Amino acid sequence: MKPYCEMTRAELETLKKELDAQFDQVKAKGLKLDMSRGKPSKEQLDLSRPMLDVINSDSDLDSENGQDCRNYGILDGIPEAKRLMAEMCQVSPEQVLIYGNSSLNLMFDTVSRAYTHGICGNTPWCKLDKVKFLCPVPGYDRHFGVTEHFGIEMIPVPMDSQGPDMKLVKELVESDDSVKGIWCVPKYANPSGMSYSDQVVEALASLKPAAADFRLYWDDAYTVHHLYGEERQDQVLEILAACEKAGNPDMVFKFASTSKITFPGSGVAVLATSKRNLEDALKHLKWQTIGHDKINQLRHVRFFKDLEGIKRHMEKHAAIMRPKFEAVEQVLEEQLGGLGIGSWTTPNGGYFISFDALEGCAKAIVARAKEAGVVMTGAGATWPYGKDPKDSNIRIAPSFPTPEELATAAEIFVLSVKLVSVEKFLALGK
């Protein structure tokens, strides 16, 4: 098959007829498939079932420092949970605070705290006329949701294969003191699956922000979520150390959780940051709660023991996820390769593949797929305010469906891409 842009009108019209017929056939099947969210599959969740046995009615429920995990107390997490999560985050236990069941909640609360009380003595954002965040795009819709909810102006910053466009980031952060943060998913980014290069991490750590309360909102959601063995794993420079080295020890809030390691909704979240930021956060947190779920912290620690335990567990996740990613990539390559109507990422980890369609086609493709029973993440979701100016980016989430469902869903997706692309060329008066 030759690139669509080289086809004559007659060829395009013939192709469209064929595609329409294929689409009608598929649509008639009345399928219901979902590639919209980064949800682990049932098979993945089963991997953590044994964790439900490590705490039972016979268990010693004291933490290693002798605190009864069943009772009130320990605002910042039990020592063994701090150690485990710190190890996962490549920081020291003194740099972490164990939170509740969700890093999203932790990120929301971190922004909310800055809004109501300010960061480290700086003016609360609710008292400022304007607060801005930089949003590398494509990015994570729930990040954008949090900042939009607090009326924070979001400025899209393009991503390339190394990370966000650092020239633009530097210019904005260093000249404008209303720029208070940047959302980053440094490893296996949502949705591109790409990781920040060392140069980008160092450039971020070396920023000289105009605002004293500027912070990197570093969502390390996929820090151990590799798809392949060590020979094909991304490594990202540890950001707390990089910031410290660059003379900006307080400039980062790093977030992570076990949501996509054990159970989403029943995991353990963690904040890693400087001593000063931690103390500032705890001053606020002590009014918010007496403590998070320490039994669940204990459950996680006793199940994994240490980072090696987490890594072995993540290899099992990878064994389930890898074939799904490869199945989608194979369909994309076989069906769309060389047609010039889309490009996509082939990440080494994470939960997503990012697809760029021809300009102006993303919404129509997602609508088409839906018509045939495949739910994708809404087009535009990967941009602030849901507005992709090129209407081009689509996030593919291959984790939840079974491999069989996924093959079908991917076929329907590429069919939708082809159809909408042909229609675009025809509409252009080709």
Add this chain to the structure above:
Amino acid sequence: MKPYCEMTRAELETLKKELDAQFDQVKAKGLKLDMSRGKPSKEQLDLSRPMLDVINSDSDLDSENGQDCRNYGILDGIPEAKRLMAEMCQVSPEQVLIYGNSSLNLMFDTVSRAYTHGICGNTPWCKLDKVKFLCPVPGYDRHFGVTEHFGIEMIPVPMDSQGPDMKLVKELVESDDSVKGIWCVPKYANPSGMSYSDQVVEALASLKPAAADFRLYWDDAYTVHHLYGEERQDQVLEILAACEKAGNPDMVFKFASTSKITFPGSGVAVLATSKRNLEDALKHLKWQTIGHDKINQLRHVRFFKDLEGIKRHMEKHAAIMRPKFEAVEQVLEEQLGGLGIGSWTTPNGGYFISFDALEGCAKAIVARAKEAGVVMTGAGATWPYGKDPKDSNIRIAPSFPTPEELATAAEIFVLSVKLVSVEKFLALGK
């Protein structure tokens, strides 16, 4: 022993010498006892150990509507948890939202949401010059902590045996639109242990607030926490129904949790409120989290089954708590009865006994007790800003120590009361 106020100076001086000697003896023992916080004892926590077995690796982990509780989703709680918690709160499942592990966190977030985004379209409190809360006193220090943290002005309102002084409440709420809330612990109040009468509940429900976003912050922390059988249990009118009946359906946020039913820190919290308030809360919550811990919700439901299960469980708590309350009350009665140097409550439930010393003595008594190794809640803690104008109220928390420890701690407490009271009379130049 006759009342201290009837004693001659000589009698008081002799008494002081005796008390000093007793105190020195006790102090020499170097005890370490804690009656400061409403923490369940280890024996109480053991009651819920079997709950840790009801969910294990073999469990069906689907909610009754077929959702996998291990995965993301269900922002407002699984249906069976809503039903159980609604039953406990005497409301319908449509009126509840299941939260995380702590009702304090839920209360904090509710105030924070009002501060950042406003309630049901009203002006966010951060945009107002002045926001006030009424604080029935003595009350719960963590309530006061939340409002103080958000810069809300707290106005103390005296409590009597029926509840808060409704004449004053009505006057303030109906005349001043900066009064946005009142903290209430309607049943077995913290710290008095007393419950609101039907007349008080009806009067609260019938308020005509000047502020459209005035709400009752109804902390039903001790709703099933009786110390005695049915013949001696307090009943409080259900407030959502009372507000609805009075034409104020949206005027209340009711909070509760299983923290003092199962495990503090690993319980399940609940918000009960009107449909309109719930929708308003969920509009905000959907940016804060994808959902709370549904496996823990399931664990609670499968352990208790229904309200009857909770009630049977609470009878076991009562069997442990009752002797402790009675031991303290007995020491107070035997040692202080008729002396005219203190009065105290004898609640039918909850976690506290409230003690009123002679004016100007509370701080000194708590300091004395501490000197002899007994930690009490800080004097003043039961008042906004930690300032008890009469320096009189002390909260006694008998739950955590063993009965033996408690007997000793109570003896030391009454000794401290006597000493400080004698000193007061002597200082008055008696």
